[in-house]
Amino acid sequence: MTVLDLLIYPDARLKNESSPVTVFDEKLHQCVAELEETMRAGPGGVGIAAPQTGIFQRIVIVDVSIKPKIKHHGCLILINPEILEWDGFEIGREGCMSVPDYTGNVIRARAIKLTAQDQYGAIHEYDMEGYEARAVQHEIDHLDGLLFIDRLVSRRHDLFQRKVYKKSNKKTK
Amino acid sequence: MLTLVGQDQSGIVAQVTQALYQGGCNLGEASMVRLGGNFTMMLMVNSNVDESGLAAMLSPVADKLQLHVHLDAIEGRLHQHPKTDVCINVYGADRSGMVAEITARLAAAGLNIVDLSSDVGGVDQKPIYIMQIEGVAEKGMAPLQQALDALQQQYGHEFEVHLSPIDTLIM
Known part of the structure; x- marks a missing residue:
């Protein structure tokens, strides 16, 4: 197995748009396996997109199962993924x-409905929320x-209070 | 570390950084904010010039804009960001001693503060104090929550304190 080299910003190729996958062959399976290996070798390692390794095809792997006590679908191989619906928002x-060596606050949909093909070309639909939805x-x-740095919101005046606010709302209902 | 304070006016950042750039300096991380009517700047500057050279480089713009400049030699490198894992928000009626009391309890419970910003708002007769703290919970979240619960018990609704984890998702 091979751990692929990652493109590191300011590498301009990270700003490239990737093309849809049209051929679901052994070469794709090999690519998916190498991407997963690369993802698991990284710090955190809950997700990877093919263009991060210089492969400009619409392939994503997400696996947030290492996070305790959250809903997830295990290891997701998402080929040509498309988000169909968005619900709510959260800062994370x-x-x-x-x-x-940089982290920042980003607003994402709290929950999404997603369609994607698997590595054999079959189409699946997923409903997901929280960390998994954020990672996807x-x-x-x-x-x-x-990149997430295209979507940064203020660190200083963030909305972490929002969760607490929601909780106390429930109590008063 | 360049520390700078002066009455706020537009163009301070542009003129100070231009002087540094023309003097061959490279800028690092910075925190700049308006406090009261003052503009304040804390800026890491990388330069081959020593402190007196930097002071001379900045004196024309400092004199023109009436800025107080202070310089300290420091060590600064990449990859020195501590990973903050807790955010604490406090608000309440403004009264003296509040910050000292809260931060003393949090420090004893293992909080290392990385970022703190606070504002005074409300009306003149009854100002309110709002503080946001980010830090590293060196003994975990539980002692911090206990410290805050104890504070809340002691002071009731004089102020509100909320603690939330910062869970960073690295992808």
Whole structure:
């Protein structure tokens, strides 16, 4: 197995848009396996997009199962993923293997409905929320040449209070 | 570390950084904010010039804009960001001693503060104090929550304190 080299910003290729996958052959399976290996070798390692390794095809892998006590689908191999629906928003802190030593606050949809093909070309639909939804949105951005630093919101005046606010709301109802 | 204070006016950042650039300096991380009517700057500057050379480089712009400049030699490198894992928000009626009391309890419970910003708002007769702290919970979240619960018990609704984890997702 091979751990692929990661493109590191300011490498301009991270801003490239990736093309849809049209051939679901052994070569694709090999590529997916190498991407997963590369993802697991990284710090955190909950997601990777093919363009982070210089492969400009719409392939994403997300696996947030290492985070305790959250809903997830295990290891997701998402080929040509598309978000169909967005629901709510949340601020969260993100980092990226292609932007080392920096983390920042990003607003993402709290929950999404997603369609994607698997590595054999079959189409699946997923409903996901929280970390998994955040990771998928972050990785799909890579396919469109977007980094989380394109979506930064203020660190100083962030909205971490929002969660607490929601909790206390429930109590008073 | 360049520390600079002066009455706020537009163009301070542009003129100070231009002087540094023309003097061959490279700028690092910075924190700049308006406090009261003052503009304040803390800026890491990398330069081959020593402190007196930097002071001379800045004196024309400092004199023109009436800025107080202070320089300290420091060590600064890449990859020195501590990973903050806790955010604490405090607000309440403004009264003296509040910051000292809260931060003393948090420090004893293992909080290392990385970033703190505070504002005074409200009306003149009854100002309110709002503080946001980010830091590293060196003994975990539980002692911090206990410290805040104790504070809340002691002071009731004089002020509100909320603690939330910062869970960074690295992808």
